[in-house]
Amino acid sequence: MIKRDSLFYIAAIFILTSGMSFSVTNSTNRITIAIPDFKNISGNRGYDFLEKTVAESLTTSLQKSGKFNIVERQRLLEIMEEKKLVLSGLADQDISGEEKIGALASADHLILGSISSAGSRVEINARLVRVDTGEVLLAEKITEDMGDKLFTRINDLADEIILTLSGEKTGLLDLDSTPRGAEVKIGDQSLGETPITGKKMSPGKYSATLLHDDYEIGTVNFEIEADRKTSVNEALDKKPERVLYNFFGIGGHPVDAIGPDYQLDWDLSYERRIGNLGLGLELGTIMFWHTYQDTNAPGTVFQDTMYLNYYRADLFLKYYLFPDSTFVTPYAGGGIGFTIIDNSIYSLSQTALYYKGIVGLCFLPANKFSFYIEGIYSGLGTVTLNEKRFNLFGNYTLSPDQVSLNNFLFGLGIRFGF
Amino acid sequence: MKLRIFILFLLTAVMSSCSTGLGTTQNPVFSGTVLINTTAPEGSGVANPPVFIWQSTGLSYEVVGVFVNPISVQGKQIQNINDCIAIWDTGMAGSDGNVSFTLFKQVVNGNLTSSSASLSSGHTYYWAVWAYDSQLDLTNSSAQVTFVAP
Numbered sequence: 001m002i003k004r005d006s007l008f009y010i011a012a013i014f015i016l017t018s019g020m021s022f023s024v025t026n027s028t029n030r031i032t033i034a035i036p037d038f039k040n041i042s043g044n045r046g047y048d049f050l051e052k053t054v055a056e057s058l059t060t061s062l063q064k065s066g067k068f069n070i071v072e073r074q075r076l077l078e079i080m081e082e083k084k085l086v087l088s089g090l091a092d093q094d095i096s097g098e099e100k101i102g103a104l105a106s107a108d109h110l111i112l113g114s115i116s117s118a119g120s121r122v123e124i125n126a127r128l129v130r131v132d133t134g135e136v137l138l139a140e141k142i143t144e145d146m147g148d149k150l151f152t153r154i155n156d157l158a159d160e161i162i163l164t165l166s167g168e169k170t171g172l173l174d175l176d177s178t179p180r181g182a183e184v185k186i187g188d189q190s191l192g193e194t195p196i197t198g199k200k201m202s203p204g205k206y207s208a209t210l211l212h213d214d215y216e217i218g219t220v221n222f223e224i225e226a227d228r229k230t231s232v233n234e235a236l237d238k239k240p241e242r243v244l245y246n247f248f249g250i251g252g253h254p255v256d257a258i259g260p261d262y263q264l265d266w267d268l269s270y271e272r273r274i275g276n277l278g279l280g281l282e283l284g285t286i287m288f289w290h291t292y293q294d295t296n297a298p299g300t301v302f303q304d305t306m307y308l309n310y311y312r313a314d315l316f317l318k319y320y321l322f323p324d325s326t327f328v329t330p331y332a333g334g335g336i337g338f339t340i341i342d343n344s345i346y347s348l349s350q351t352a353l354y355y356k357g358i359v360g361l362c363f364l365p366a367n368k369f370s371f372y373i374e375g376i377y378s379g380l381g382t383v384t385l386n387e388k389r390f391n392l393f394g395n396y397t398l399s400p401d402q403v404s405l406n407n408f409l410f411g412l413g414i415r416f417g418f
Numbered sequence: 419m420k421l422r423i424f425i426l427f428l429l430t431a432v433m434s435s436c437s438t439g440l441g442t443t444q445n446p447v448f449s450g451t452v453l454i455n456t457t458a459p460e461g462s463g464v465a466n467p468p469v470f471i472w473q474s475t476g477l478s479y480e481v482v483g484v485f486v487n488p489i490s491v492q493g494k495q496i497q498n499i500n501d502c503i504a505i506w507d508t509g510m511a512g513s514d515g516n517v518s519f520t521l522f523k524q525v526v527n528g529n530l531t532s533s534s535a536s537l538s539s540g541h542t543y544y545w546a547v548w549a550y551d552s553q554l555d556l557t558n559s560s561a562q563v564t565f566v567a568p
Binding site: 300390391392 | 478479481483493494495505507509510528530550553555556
């Protein structure tokens with residue numbers, strides 16, 4: 001029993017001891033990295049903030065990996081203050097100051113860098129230096145516009161440093177696209193824009209998406225092998241031009257011209273889109289009927305229907321609210337034109353100016369095809385129609401009647417782009 | 419022989435002319451229209467009240483007019499509308515083709531009124547029936563018929 005207890009305590013002490021030992025060993029075996037502030041040598045004071053920001057961004061990324069000990073920035077500042085050391089920031093070949101700082105901070109590696117400008121873009125030069133030998137393990141240059149993409153590239157740099165220091169075997173990726181300028185993403189992580197050359201990556205299989213404003217999303221699958229370069233080139237498909245710049249339209253509108261009758265109005269139009277505006281020519285026709293009653297007919301009421309052919313041509317201007325939409329855009333506009341109202345039976349032929357107001361919704365479900373629902377108010381004015389009046393003592397007599405042709409059209413149409 | 423034939427032709431022409439001037443014509447009152455056959459009233463000794471009987475046309479509108487003087491027509495328009503004293507038309511009470519005079523309405527200066535019409539006993543009247551199609555074209559009419567009011 002005593003033996004059992006003794007064995008238990010010995011085992012417990014051994015486990016605790018070995019655990020502590022392991023923990024200490026693990027921590028002490030980690031590579032220690034010092035990341036002094038980068039130096040702004042651009043002459044642009046507006047970039048001063050990047051001196052600390054870039055260093056802190058790298059520090060955060062490396063700390064997140066859990067593989068390194070990072071010397072506290074405050075500790076570095078104290079050493080610099082105490083030893084009166086100055087950072088060269090890679091401005092010249094003399095990095096003795098940085099190396100001393102590294103040595104004094106017991107760092108194995110230093111990440112040094114400078115900030116300069118390349119035209120309107122920011123240029124960051126960075127080196128990973130081994131403190132004891134001064135060997136440059138990695139040298140990278142980032143040139144990017146100020147913004148999110150710059151910090152994405154800084155994260156990429158941190159990944160490369162991790163790969164370099166971890167001793168893992170890596171492969172290289174060359175990724176290009178047609179056209180260039182596509183953003184490459186693996187999962188949520190951005191690798192930057194194409195062309196990407198010599199990107200260090202851990203061996204493995206990857207699936208990357210390529211994003212470009214004017215093109216469909218591209219997907220490339222590739223495999224990175226250790227100590228080998230993988231080259232990928234992806235041609236992106238251009239996005240369908242769903243916004244129709246030129247199109248013919250044809251549509252039918254039931255029309256309540258006079259009374260409760262609904263007739264079809266046929267239109268054919270040509271339209272050219274310029275930005276939010278659509279300018280076009282439309283031809284239309286309705287055969288409408290005018291129904292009237294003659295209450296003078298004794299006994300039985302006389303009812304007659306007069307058929308008129310009505311042709312119109314107009315120039316119109318429309319304003320599209322969402323001209324770049326690939327789904328739907330409302331629009332409104334107006335037009336002016338002339339009409340010819342004709343009926344050979346009644347010897348009627350009348351030409352008049354008219355105006356119209358338009359509101360509608362244009363749907364764009366596919367490339368070069370759209371359909372629309374539209375409401376039109378047409379101010380066609382009046383026409384004089386000779387209505388038949390019952391004559392008790394002989395043939396009918398004709399009675400002129402002013403009939404309004406103003407009407408509201410509502411209907412559907414389709415359009416084809418070319 | 420030729421002389422006999424000429425005399426026969428001449429007599430036929432004269433007789434034809436006399437018939438037109440003296441009796442009731444068998445032509446429709448509106449030229450170019452389809453004839454409507456009439457039965458009564460005609461001549462004297464008609465029923466009291468007179469019953470107007472004609473061959474129904476089935477058209478949209480039919481009008482029966484009674485005049486105090488022979489009906490005068492130019493083209494498809496009656497000229498002496500002031501001579502019309504009574505009318506019946508489709509839509510009023512009465513069967514198409516058989517209507518009693520009691521269902522007629524009075525006409526004053528060519529205007530149809532809502533008053534009942536009346537006849538003066540022993541006077542001679544002239545009547546006809548005419549009909550319109552659905553387009554108000556006057557397509558059928560009877561000959562003018564003379565009767566004496568009972």
